[in-house]
Amino acid sequence: xxxxxxLAGIFExxxxxxxxxxxxxxxxxxxxxxxxxxxxxxxxxxxxxxxSVIEFWRSSPVIVLLYAFYYSLPxxxxxxxxxxxxxxxxxLNIGGYGxxxxxxxxxxxDRGQSEAGLALGLSRFNVxxxxxxxxxxxxxxxxxxxxxxxxxxxxxLVSLITLTDMTFRAKEIAQLxxxxxxxxxxxxxxxxxxxxxxxxxxxxxxxAFGKSRQKINEF
Amino acid sequence: xxxxLSFAIRIIPQVLEGLGNTxxxxxxxxxxxxxLGFTWEILRRSxxxxxxxxxxxxxxxxxxxxxxxxxxxxxxxxxxxxLLPAMFVGIFGLSFYYSGxxxxxxxxxxxxxxxxxxxxxxxxxxxxxxxxxxxxTPQMLRNIAAPMGSYFVSILKATxxxxxxxxPEMLGSAFDVASETYxxxxxxxxxxxxxxILALTVAQLVQRLEKRLMLSTRR
Numbered sequence: 001x002x003x004x005x006x007l008a009g010i011f012e013x014x015x016x017x018x019x020x021x022x023x024x025x026x027x028x029x030x031x032x033x034x035x036x037x038x039x040x041x042x043x044x045x046x047x048x049x050x051x052s053v054i055e056f057w058r059s060s061p062v063i064v065l066l067y068a069f070y071y072s073l074p075x076x077x078x079x080x081x082x083x084x085x086x087x088x089x090x091x092l093n094i095g096g097y098g099x100x101x102x103x104x105x106x107x108x109x110d111r112g113q114s115e116a117g118l119a120l121g122l123s124r125f126n127v128x129x130x131x132x133x134x135x136x137x138x139x140x141x142x143x144x145x146x147x148x149x150x151x152x153x154x155x156x157l158v159s160l161i162t163l164t165d166m167t168f169r170a171k172e173i174a175q176l177x178x179x180x181x182x183x184x185x186x187x188x189x190x191x192x193x194x195x196x197x198x199x200x201x202x203x204x205x206x207x208a209f210g211k212s213r214q215k216i217n218e219f
Numbered sequence: 220x221x222x223x224l225s226f227a228i229r230i231i232p233q234v235l236e237g238l239g240n241t242x243x244x245x246x247x248x249x250x251x252x253x254x255l256g257f258t259w260e261i262l263r264r265s266x267x268x269x270x271x272x273x274x275x276x277x278x279x280x281x282x283x284x285x286x287x288x289x290x291x292x293x294x295x296x297x298x299x300x301x302l303l304p305a306m307f308v309g310i311f312g313l314s315f316y317y318s319g320x321x322x323x324x325x326x327x328x329x330x331x332x333x334x335x336x337x338x339x340x341x342x343x344x345x346x347x348x349x350x351x352x353x354x355x356t357p358q359m360l361r362n363i364a365a366p367m368g369s370y371f372v373s374i375l376k377a378t379x380x381x382x383x384x385x386x387p388e389m390l391g392s393a394f395d396v397a398s399e400t401y402x403x404x405x406x407x408x409x410x411x412x413x414x415x416i417l418a419l420t421v422a423q424l425v426q427r428l429e430k431r432l433m434l435s436t437r438r
Contacts (some may be wrong), residue, residue: 059418060411061376064390068411071397075222075404149282156284161384167287180294188283188291195282 001177005074013169017194020087020155020165021148025092028098028151031057032144035095036102037128058096063157065089070161086158092209094151101143105136138209145202149195166190227405230396234409237354237392241417244310244388245375251314252374253367258322260329261351263322280319286380288316293384309381317374324370328363329355364432368425377417389413 001009038050057065066089073080080088109132117127159168168185174180263273276282280288289312297301332355360367376400387395393410397403 055417055419059376059422060415061379061390061418063379063382064407064411064414067390068407071403071407072222072405077221153282153284156286159286167284167290170287170290174294180298184287184291184295187287188279191283191287192279196278199278199282 003182003186006182007190008175009171010166010190011174013164013166016163016165017155020083020090020158021088021152022093024094024151027088028095031092031095032098032102038104039099040106043082054096054099057092061092062093062154062171065093066157066161082161082163086161088162090129090151094147098144098147101140102136105140106132109135142202142206142209145198145205149198152195153191222404227409230406230408233396234389234393234406234413237387237389241378241388244378244381247310248374250315250370251310252317252321255314257325260325277319277322280316285377288312289380289384305384305386309384309386310372313374313377317370320370324366325359326362328359330418331362332358337401365429368429372418372422374416375421376425406417
């Protein structure tokens with residue numbers, strides 16, 4: 001098998017890698033926004049509850065979470081497909097990290113912003129919606145892109161719960177013929193091809209936002 | 220098969236047998252990652268061809284999954300007749316992956332040091348080696364204690380990856396229990412809870428250490 005044939009074989013698993021990434025984002029983004037906002041605004045026991053949910057998803061090793069959910073849910077009578085478990089666990093893990101950037105971005109905003117909104121007679125919810133969130137989300141987009149890259153890389157783990165993603169395909173090819181150098185270099189290259197453009201895009205965005213923010217300060 | 224709580228409690232000591240290795244790998248890989256990452260960053264700050272090479276190396280490390288890097292080292296090295304214990308490959312693999320992230324942390328830490336420090340060192344006649352070791356590094360370490368600490372916690376959370384290359388750490392011992400008893404739900408859940416407790420404890424310790432460091436630097 002030529003190197004190109006190996007790479008083509010690995011990319012047969014790209015569909016699953018992309019699908020798990022996309023489904024994972026569907027879990028990660030709402031979780032990050034909701035729990036980041038809740039953690040920022042809640043107090044007392046409610047805050048402790050929100051924090052413990054976030055810490056559960058953020059502080060457990062993702063590979064252990066994946067195995068624990070994949071093997072334990074059926075014991076409690078919950079039967080989910082590997083793809084559902086994989087994207088939920090990977091997504092909520094990244095969402096846990098994301099919630100911290102949402103909270104940090106909200107905390108970093110100048111107090112004057114929300115005070116001005118309230119003084120204009122906007123409700124607290126509208127202040128959040130029209131004044132705080134737009135600024136916070138702009139500030140956290142570079143971090144968010146980095147976390148999306150973490151998610152793409154994390155999908156390699158679903159090969160361990162029998163999904164035929166790029167890593168699983170590579171292992172299959174490695175079993176067919178004894179060429180570990182070709183197969184695993186090809187696999188590294190495949191992930192690099194997928195992730196590197198996102199890295200570059202993230203850097204561009206960061207640079208552009210840095211510039212626009214400087215302009216605002218000058219103004 | 221339903222969940223058996225008494226079985227879950229009974230196997231806790233067996234799963235904990237891997238704890239020693241988990242801690243050992245975390246400590247050694249943290250040292251390795253810091254050392255490698257610092258080397259990358261110093262090389263990235265040297266003359267042109269090296270700078271571009273290191274920029275690429277760091278991006279490559281960060282754009283590929285740690286699981287795939289571990290597979291690469293585990294399967295490719297023996298092909299060239301390099302037979303190393305799995306434990307060594309695992310520690311080196313984690314060091315290598317996180318060195319890419321720590322290089323970025325060191326970059327931020329060094330960037331934060333005022334230019335006057337370099338100029339002062341130069342006018343005092345210090346060699347560039349002495350400048351790095353006695354002027355830059357101590358100030359940098361203080362700047363980056365927080366992010367570096369959180370990457371050490373990340374390394375702890377990445378140690379279960381070594382179970383896939385047959386290093387006997389905590390997830391590995393959970394799998395041993397599972398394959399002896401044909402019950403997966405309980406060992407995986409026990410491993411999950413133990414890892415969560417361990418990660419939260421270490422994160423607390425790191426946070427306390429940071430606070431102390433901050434106090435000692437405030438005048």
